[in-house]
Amino acid sequence: MTPQSCAAVVVGAGPAGIAVMGNLLELGLNKIAWVDPSFDGGRVNRKYREVPSNTKVLFFQAFATGTQPFRRIIRSTPLPNAFSTLMKLDQDQTCSLHYAADMCRALTDGLLKMDAVVQVRGEVVSADLDDTTSQPQWTVHIRRQGTSNDQTATSIITPRLILCTGSDPTTPSIPIDADKLSRLDLDTVLQPSTLYHTLPRTEPLTIAVVGGSHSAVLALMNLYELARATHPQLRIKWFTRHALRYAEYRNDEHGAWILRDNTGLKGQAAEFAWAQLEDDKLPQSDAGRFIQKIPISESDEMDLYAEHLPQCTHIVHAIGFTRSPLPTLTIAGDRTKPIQDQLQWDSSVGGFLLPCGKDTAMVVPGLHGAGIAFPERVRDPFGNVEWAVGFFKFMKFLRRVCPMWV
Structure with missing residues (x-):
């Protein structure tokens, strides 16, 4: 032809x-x-x-x-x-x-x-x-x-x-050998209606969420909503390398612009993070009843995974997207x-x-x-x-x- x-x-x-x-x-x-x-x-x-x-x-x-x-x-x-x-x-x-x-x-x-x-x-x-x-x-x-x-x-x-x-969500290998640890797809976690039917409601669940930017906060927000409403045995371990970062709207000598326009939290994710997830608020917040924050660094990352992931049933990586x-x-x-x-x-x-x-x-x-x-x-x-x-x-x-x- x-x-x-x-x-x-x-x-x-x-x-x-x-x-x-x-x-x-x-x-x-x-x-x-x-x-x-x-x-x-x-x-x-x-x-x-x-x-x-x-x-x-x-x-x-x-x-x-x-x-x-x-x-x-x-x-x-x-x-x-x-x-x-x-x-x-x-x-x-x-x-x-x-x-x-x-x-x-x-x-x-x-x-x-x-x-x-x-x-x-x-x-x-x-x-x-x-x-x-x-x-x-x-x-x-x-x-x-x-x-x-x-x-x-x-x-x-x-x-x-x-x-x-x-692009597709980045999915690195699970960091430790754990037979009972299942991968939870980020796309599933970002769809509350699908997530509701994916996770059993009558079993103890511990979800590891890896990441600290927009998609990670949305994942935490959706899992928290399930835990407080329909999945009372659900708990979350949140592994993050950095403090929460927000987009900042500015109007200065450079004109009107946004600091961290593409990397900072905005909208509902920013509101949830500021009210519930900041270090000075998480221990007393409602989300803190279900979410345990685990700060990690390159030096101790693998040790912390080895300590905490065996207690988890699922892991979701919310660390960005790959072409x-x-x-x-x-x-x-x-x-x-x-x-x-x-x-x-x-x-x-x-x-x-x-x-x-x-x-x-x-x-x-x-x-x-x-x-x-x-x-x-x-x-x-x-x-x-x-x-x-x-x-x-x-x-x-x-x-x-x-x-x-x-």
């Missing part, structure tokens, strides 16, 4: 993939292949609908109206809809992520109706770069899922391949030298570098990325460097870099 040609191939239909589509369409690309197994709003919709956001509603609104194609979708969607529901919320407060997930699904439905969008339901398994021509081209191979159980392969030739492939595996990427058909694990992310242009010698690297033509796997590197007025992760942050980043791609 002869490969079809497209102006771009966008891999992934979560918030970043949606934002990429909106920006490329606004810039005038008229045949964009969009590849995803399900087109259902991504991990936010599948896994995190019950999670309280750390983003104000007004920033979800700014994402939804961030491109002309998005605004056209909003105007053409019958009322009531996900967009009108967002508008009714307090714009200066956070909200449950199901509102943002519904917005993503509505934008996806609208994008897929556009003539310039080629929907490909499947998974990119590999892509090869031909860099011998005046305009380098990628040949993208897709394992396509049809209407039956049969799977067919599709190939697309394009000068632009954009990876919005997402999901990328497709196999090659140059000039050389399958003996795949490059995907060697790539260096360059957020200044939203592209990738490939090391090719000591202290040297080549720009990989036509390969770009966005989203939680490939976010923008930002520096605050104090010089602190963070990775900017969030719906509106993705949009702001793409508004800057997409014109370079086109």
Whole structure:
């Protein structure tokens, strides 16, 4: 089968993939292949609908109206809809992520109706770069899922391949040998309705929670709610390396900005941590009836695990996210030298570098990325460097870099 040609191939239909589509369409690309197994709003919709956001509603609104194609979708969607529901919320407060997930699904439905969008339901398994021509081209191979159980392969030739492939919760090995210690998936702990049915209500349970940032505090909050309401025999051992850190809203000589914007606690997580988990409050707080904090450091970490984990029935790691595996990427058909694990992310242009010698690297033509796997590197007025992760942050980043791609 002869490969079809497209102006771009966008891999992934979560918030970043949606934002990429909106920006490329606004810039005038008229045949964009969009590849995803399900087109259902991504991990936010599948896994995190019950999670309280750390983003104000007004920033979800700014994402939804961030491109002309998005605004056209909003105007053409019958009322009531996900967009009108967002508008009714307090714009200066956070909200449950199901509102943002519904917005993503509505934008996806609208994008897929556009003539310039080629929907490909499947998974990119590999892509090869031909860099011998005046305009380098990628040949993208897709394992396509049809209407039956049969799977067919599709190939697309394009000068632009954009990876919005997402990330998964980081799951290191359990730190000690413990036959009776079961791993509890972070995604499960972040879904109270699922967590309720996962943990037995009539058995003694001790959950080890490892981590000290946003997802760890949300895990502690959800487990605490179960312990105080429906699982009276549930107890929590909380292993953390650092004190709780909060986002701080500032207005000074640098203007209005947020210290620890991407790493500090916000919203409900911040409120719960400040009221219940601080060292001077935990011993007397209601959460302290169920949560035992165990400060750890590199020097004593393994000793403390060895002391406490044998008393636990489950362990959940809430220590961040790791990029999901990328497709196999090659140059000039050389399958003996795949490059995907060697790539260096360059957020200044939203592209990738490939090391090719000591202290040297080549720009990989036509390969770009966005989203939680490939976010923008930002520096605050104090010089602190963070990775900017969030719906509106993705949009702001793409508004800057997409014109370079086109």
